[in-house]
Amino acid sequence: MLQNPADDAPRGEAKVSPTLLEFDGVSQTYLSRDGELVPAVRSVSCSVQSGEFISVLGPSGCGKTTLMMMASGLLKPTSGRVIYKGRELTETGSDFGIVFQTPVLFPWRTVQQNIELPGEVRGVPAGKRSQRARELLDLVGLKDFGQRMPYELSGGMQQRASIARALALEPSLLLMDEPFGALDAMTREQMNLELQRLSIQLKTTIVFITHSIAEAAFLSDRIIVMSQRPSRVLDIVKIDIPRPRDIDLMASDEFGAYVNDLRRLLDRSGEPS
Ligand SMILES: Nc1ncnc2c1ncn2[C@@H]1O[C@H](COP(=O)(O)OP(=O)(O)OP(=O)(O)O)[C@@H](O)[C@H]1O
Ligand SMILES: [Mg+2]
Numbered sequence: 001m002l003q004n005p006a007d008d009a010p011r012g013e014a015k016v017s018p019t020l021l022e023f024d025g026v027s028q029t030y031l032s033r034d035g036e037l038v039p040a041v042r043s044v045s046c047s048v049q050s051g052e053f054i055s056v057l058g059p060s061g062c063g064k065t066t067l068m069m070m071a072s073g074l075l076k077p078t079s080g081r082v083i084y085k086g087r088e089l090t091e092t093g094s095d096f097g098i099v100f101q102t103p104v105l106f107p108w109r110t111v112q113q114n115i116e117l118p119g120e121v122r123g124v125p126a127g128k129r130s131q132r133a134r135e136l137l138d139l140v141g142l143k144d145f146g147q148r149m150p151y152e153l154s155g156g157m158q159q160r161a162s163i164a165r166a167l168a169l170e171p172s173l174l175l176m177d178e179p180f181g182a183l184d185a186m187t188r189e190q191m192n193l194e195l196q197r198l199s200i201q202l203k204t205t206i207v208f209i210t211h212s213i214a215e216a217a218f219l220s221d222r223i224i225v226m227s228q229r230p231s232r233v234l235d236i237v238k239i240d241i242p243r244p245r246d247i248d249l250m251a252s253d254e255f256g257a258y259v260n261d262l263r264r265l266l267d268r269s270g271e272p273s
Pocket of ligand 1: 032040058063
């Protein structure tokens, strides 16, 4: 039941998928409070295929969150176009779920009530949204925690609840902005494995923002490597390793070679274009 009907081929299999999201010459310049223009993103063109797991990797402050906000339609590009399902995004819709670095759960609601919230806002009938919430709790390994309050959960569990909430309306696109950045190394590794399992199972298209080269290489079909601000696409690296991938992969030469390539690219990220 918890499947994206738009895509029925297993992740990792060679297939031609339709383009879900496209950046066409997208730039973003902010106006700072003291009136200065801050170019954050410069002429970015790239696309995300349906069912793909794609990471955006780049130095701090380069414009990754800006890119994600534009992908959601919450922020309009200063120039260029963001095209979603073949149509230019002119406003934000509800066909995406979003997960932030720190879990943003409402502290006065139980975990299940937090997951039901998007359904509530959209007027989904109570029975249907509570069934969906229970399925999602199960999916993210929180089956017995629906009636707990967020403060009773660990950081990793709270982030799982946030992922479940982001999936509540069965979005075609899941946007994740450094979702595991605040977790300790072991929990992060665990969450990477769980996210991989979830993405194989659901086949939802995922745009995943991270600072971590290893995390990006472990999870992604492709990685968009960004330069320093104003960020542009330095390269797009395809990770040709079959799934499911296990943690031992990280110790392999094959994985090490990808990590080295990515590191070299990032080392160059501050050089003038
Ligand atoms: N609302 C804003 N007004 C002015 N400048 C902004 C605004 N939002 C972001 N910026 C600037 O745009 C640049 C890119 O910001 P953004 O948050 O997209 O970077 P990031 O890659 O997500 O950084 P991090 O890795 O630290 O999360 C930064 O220099 C930031 O200071
Ligand atoms: Mg950011």
